[in-house]
Amino acid sequence: MSGPGRDGRLGVGIIGAGKVGPVIGSALAGAGHALVGITSGSDDDRVEAILPGVPVLAADEVVRRSELVVIAVPHDELAGLVAGLAEVGAWQPGQLVLHTDAAHGIAVLEPALRSGAIPLAIHPAISFTGTSIDLRALSQGYAAVTAPGPVLPIAQALAVELGCEPVVVADADRPAYAEAIATATEFSRSIVRQAAGMLTRLGVENAGGYLSALVRSTVDQALAEGTPPHRDPLGPDATIDG
Template identity: 75%
Template sequence: MARDGRLGVGIIGAGHVGPVIGAALAGAGHRLIGITAGSDPDRVEAVLPGVAVLDADELVRQSQLVVVAVPSEQLAGLVEGLAEVGAWQPGQLVMHTDPAFGTAVLEPALRGGAIPLAVHPAISFTGTTLDLRQLQAAYAAVTGPPMVLPIAQALAVELGCEPVVIAEDDRPAYAEAISTASAFARSIVGQATGILRGIGVENPGGYLSALVSSTFERALREPVGE
């Protein structure tokens, strides 16, 4: 780790989450080593202008903090594959962003001497710089071994989030809560906008924006059962 606390950061995953996490950490003063290739290089360039594109194993070997932001079904295999080629480095921080997993999924990196962390910012990522503003009002679920949990909490704060510790065994329940809230919101809003569109209301999403925002805000603040 750098003496001044600033880290060389490598991002594995160029979808909606990875580039935004990289931009937030760069904004906190960390140095971006690079990112793996993705299917939308123009969007990544807009969020991380001038960022180097590197293979995952080379990126890991050069980074002090590796952020793994890939789909759930790819996470375990990716971490194991990098272990098989000896990419993980002793003392290196490895942080994934998946809500469903704690740090057990990073065990292959731990075998290589890396320090495992799990940090999930609870926002719906668009993959654009608009997400940086969302992070400033968000919470983040953090999981890690007790001795290094403060590092996970500090990284969440540097992303702009308020950290909330979630136990390893509670990550599946946490992921269920996140999935339920996200699916419900999309379903209800989609149904309502469809009805308004059907009766000729132009821009039904804009029409409902203030109503939906205020209703959700009230629901989130009201005590359960009232």
């Protein structure tokens, strides 16, 4: 593994080929970084459409080739994956290791840290579709960032390169942060599905389309009413403390 170039360009490897990993890879490539590989997933054709020509590699090989490793796997798989890669000696000193899980902070990356890697946690607060549509959503969204103090600016800078405004979330507050995210997403989906089902039973065709403008305008109004005054996301007060 060679160090980053003078222009700050990194060799980026992606572990996780679901809805999140390929999109994160595409955003980082758009910011000028070089993609060195991605692990295989259940839909390699979709991944190829988002990341054309990027090699498909085993996870340990992705790690060995990368200066920045992005881990975008299901919550329950993250700890075992990080520990397993430590057992085979894959992690490297000075390597950036970034996961995208909402609930985990940097403690889950401890096995990589023991090998000298630099732990970062960045959760973009959008609902991923796994397509290029997500790149626009990233550019309009925020990302929760957690990292040790000396390397927090690196996490913030990577969030900006994804297109997001970074908001610092303390490591101990990640579970509460994840609960807030889950509440917003699951409640929204549940209510919309319930309302659409009621309209469908009344004979309304395309109930989702019928509700679209109403739901979007209502959510926009609720967000405007419930959002505190804007603060500089990179300023000293830009934290979520629980």
